[in-house]
Amino acid sequence: MSGEAGPGTPRDxxxxxxxxxxxxxxxxxxxxxxxxxxxxxxLHGLTFVSAHxxxxxxxxxxxxADVVVLDLHxxxxxxxxxxQGVAAIRDAVAAGYRVCxxxxxxxxxxxxxxxxxxxxxxxxxxxxxxxxxxxxLAVARGELVAPPPVTGLIEVLVRRGRVTVLNRRxxxxxxxxxxxxxxxxLSRSLFLSxxxxxxxxxxxxxxxxQHLQESSPGDxxxxxxxxxxxxxxxxxxxxxxxxxxxxxMIGP
Amino acid sequence: MEGPxxxxxxxxxxxxxxxxxxxxxxxxxxxQVERAAGLAVAGSRVATLAQMAPSVVAAFDASTRPGLCAxxxxxxxxxxxxxxxxxxxxxxxPGRRWATVDVTVAAALLVLGLLTVSAGxxxxxxxxxxxxxxxxxxxxxxxxxxxxxxxxxxxxxVAARAVYLLPALGSGVGFATMAGELLTLLCLAPxxxxxxxxxxxxxxxxxxxxxxxxxxxxxxxxxxxxxAIHNGTALLKLLVEQAHDDPTDSRTPSQVxxxxxxxxxxxxxxxxxxxxxxxxxxxxxQDLATLVETVAxxxxxxxxxxxxxxxxxxLLDDEADDVAAALRSLLINVRQHAGAARVVLHAEQLEDEDxxxxxxxxxxxxxxxxxxxxxxxxxxxxxxSLAAHAxxxxxxxxxxxxxxxxxxxxxxxxxxxxxxAVVAPAREGRP
Numbered sequence: 001m002s003g004e005a006g007p008g009t010p011r012d013x014x015x016x017x018x019x020x021x022x023x024x025x026x027x028x029x030x031x032x033x034x035x036x037x038x039x040x041x042x043l044h045g046l047t048f049v050s051a052h053x054x055x056x057x058x059x060x061x062x063x064x065a066d067v068v069v070l071d072l073h074x075x076x077x078x079x080x081x082x083x084q085g086v087a088a089i090r091d092a093v094a095a096g097y098r099v100c101x102x103x104x105x106x107x108x109x110x111x112x113x114x115x116x117x118x119x120x121x122x123x124x125x126x127x128x129x130x131x132x133x134x135x136x137l138a139v140a141r142g143e144l145v146a147p148p149p150v151t152g153l154i155e156v157l158v159r160r161g162r163v164t165v166l167n168r169r170x171x172x173x174x175x176x177x178x179x180x181x182x183x184x185x186l187s188r189s190l191f192l193s194x195x196x197x198x199x200x201x202x203x204x205x206x207x208x209x210q211h212l213q214e215s216s217p218g219d220x221x222x223x224x225x226x227x228x229x230x231x232x233x234x235x236x237x238x239x240x241x242x243x244x245x246x247x248x249m250i251g252p
Numbered sequence: 253m254e255g256p257x258x259x260x261x262x263x264x265x266x267x268x269x270x271x272x273x274x275x276x277x278x279x280x281x282x283x284q285v286e287r288a289a290g291l292a293v294a295g296s297r298v299a300t301l302a303q304m305a306p307s308v309v310a311a312f313d314a315s316t317r318p319g320l321c322a323x324x325x326x327x328x329x330x331x332x333x334x335x336x337x338x339x340x341x342x343x344x345x346p347g348r349r350w351a352t353v354d355v356t357v358a359a360a361l362l363v364l365g366l367l368t369v370s371a372g373x374x375x376x377x378x379x380x381x382x383x384x385x386x387x388x389x390x391x392x393x394x395x396x397x398x399x400x401x402x403x404x405x406x407x408x409x410v411a412a413r414a415v416y417l418l419p420a421l422g423s424g425v426g427f428a429t430m431a432g433e434l435l436t437l438l439c440l441a442p443x444x445x446x447x448x449x450x451x452x453x454x455x456x457x458x459x460x461x462x463x464x465x466x467x468x469x470x471x472x473x474x475x476x477x478x479x480a481i482h483n484g485t486a487l488l489k490l491l492v493e494q495a496h497d498d499p500t501d502s503r504t505p506s507q508v509x510x511x512x513x514x515x516x517x518x519x520x521x522x523x524x525x526x527x528x529x530x531x532x533x534x535x536x537x538q539d540l541a542t543l544v545e546t547v548a549x550x551x552x553x554x555x556x557x558x559x560x561x562x563x564x565x566x567l568l569d570d571e572a573d574d575v576a577a578a579l580r581s582l583l584i585n586v587r588q589h590a591g592a593a594r595v596v597l598h599a600e601q602l603e604d605e606d607x608x609x610x611x612x613x614x615x616x617x618x619x620x621x622x623x624x625x626x627x628x629x630x631x632x633x634x635x636x637s638l639a640a641h642a643x644x645x646x647x648x649x650x651x652x653x654x655x656x657x658x659x660x661x662x663x664x665x666x667x668x669x670x671x672x673a674v675v676a677p678a679r680e681g682r683p
Binding site for chain 1: 555557558559561562564593594595596598603611613614615650653654656
């Protein structure tokens with residue numbers, strides 16, 4: 001479980017290195033014992049190199065992993081001071097890991113905030129095992145993974161000119177994903193191969209992730225037509241993690 | 253009047269709640285024109301008799317055959333009375349049969365006038381009533397709508413009038429007077445006939461327009477009935493099927509029961525004749541994003557993601573209720589048939605055109621559109637209903653991949669602005 005994974009090491013996985021699931025190494029951080037013990041068994045074919053109850057344990061161990069699968073809610077009676085939420089995501093990203101949030105959280109602004117904190121993907125725990133496996137592998141390939149409500153927010157940012165470096169094909173793929181269309185369906189309507197579409201999505205992911213991480217809550221609020229301060233409790237602030245980040249996204 | 257009368261359509265009238273209902277009394281235009289024409293004929297014959305009356309004694313005195321003269325006056329009076337009664341009772345001008353009798357009598361009176369009226373009284377005097385009488389008979393031919401029959405009867409009258417006048421030529425009646433008498437018949441009678449025909453055609457057009465409006469109103473009412481009961485029927489079917497499969501299973505999603513109750517209220521409101529929208533909302537436009545969210549909230553049992561952000565500020569007017577009903581119908585279809593793990597309801601204001609679109613996608617089992625006909629709900633509540641608002645509805649599906657339904661309303665094309673261009677220019681700083 002341990003290794004010398006210095007900053008940046010886990011991200012050295014190339015975009016196509018995850019095509020073979022057995023080559024990708026995952027590490028799981030979840031406070032639920034049942035999840036830690038069962039996920040690797042249920043997602044057969046994926047390699048989980050470690051499982052941890054808290055991010056602190058994970059960072060202490062520093063396993064060699066391509067993707068850390070991170071639960072958002074990590075505080076419980078056994079670890080009341082555990083880092084969680086966007087703070088945990090930022091810490092994991094700062095340690096050089098690619099992060100896939102695996103959560104029951106469904107509020108789209110909270111999920112978008114996870115991407116703004118540096119997560120590459122957010123996957124619902126209510127997803128089927130096949131969907132979960134595919135999503136984890138997509139994150140390993142560097143693809144942005146988000147449910148349609150979050151993709152819809154990104155579409156708003158693009159439509160309103162906040163995210164601008166997108167070409168026509170990338171915008172078409174984004175529009176399709178925001179409507180829930182799969183690559184197979186998009187392939188039929190756009191007359192492009194699925195691998196080409198995935199390429200557009202990967203390129204788009206980089207631009208969008210960078211924009212989200214560089215934008216202030218005020219920028220996003222303005223773009224989405226929200227009131228001032230509406231995102232303050234969810235959105236990560238620039239620079240060091242705030243103490244409040246440790247408890248964000250837990251309340252209703 | 254012998255014109256073709258179309259099937260009687262039930263007239264419709266607008267009710268205060270905006271619905272249409274059959275009026276108590278049919279109000280068609282053609283019968284009213286017929287009645288007016290009948291009264292005109294009766295009135296003209298009464299007027300002729302009234303004009304004849306003061307001269308009756310003088311006529312007998314001036315006639316060399318007073319007995320025969322009295323008979324002609326009596327026959328003229330009786331025939332006119334018959335025409336008057338017939339026109340009033342039947343509420344229309346006399347038809348071809350009575351007109352034939354009337355013309356025959358008038359022609360006979362003209363011929364007999366050769367014996368009873370001296371040449372000097374055949375024009376410009378009511379002692380020789382036959383001339384004016386034949387004119388009133390000619391004008392009464394407006395009830396004969398077949399051109400050939402009318403021309404024949406008019407020709408008989410003109411010929412008889414000519415026979416009546418010819419012997420008087422040179423004995424007090426000049427050629428010009430005689431020609432004027434005949435031209436009076438040849439001008440006034442066609443004028444009356446053509447004018448009545450024009451009015452009758454206008455009335456028929458009005459009746460056809462009214463029937464068409466009634467037809468449209470009936471279709472609209474039927475569509476509204478389908479709208480009111482279809483979704484409720486689908487929900488009842490869902491509940492009945494579940495009860496049939498396992499009567500002890502009480503796992504029906506509570507949302508289905510809630511929605512069934514909502515549809516029940518909708519059906520009861522329809523049966524009670526209440527307006528489609530609640531009071532006070534009739535003229536209020538609805539925000540498309542809010543409408544989509546409201547409808548989606550009724551389907552909490554579905555794995556439904558709602559993406560309405562790009563539709564905020566898009567306002568719907570009269571079409572709002574039909575759009576909501578269409579979305580409900582589509583979502584009920586998803587619930588019943590798709591077996592979807594993820595459903596996405598996306599709404600947007602169009603980027604390059606003035607308009608909006610709503611997309612409903614599910615990743616369910618799908619179907620082959622080339623071999624599968626759309627159901628009654630999708631065809632009636634979605635495609636046909638929205639077409640009335642110029643909203644196009646398309647359904648695309650691939651077996652095994654899922655189904656995508658798109659509602660799209662385009663008011664007019666728009667030239668892409670820089671912000672809407674395919675490749676948006678980079679911006680510096682905050683906008």
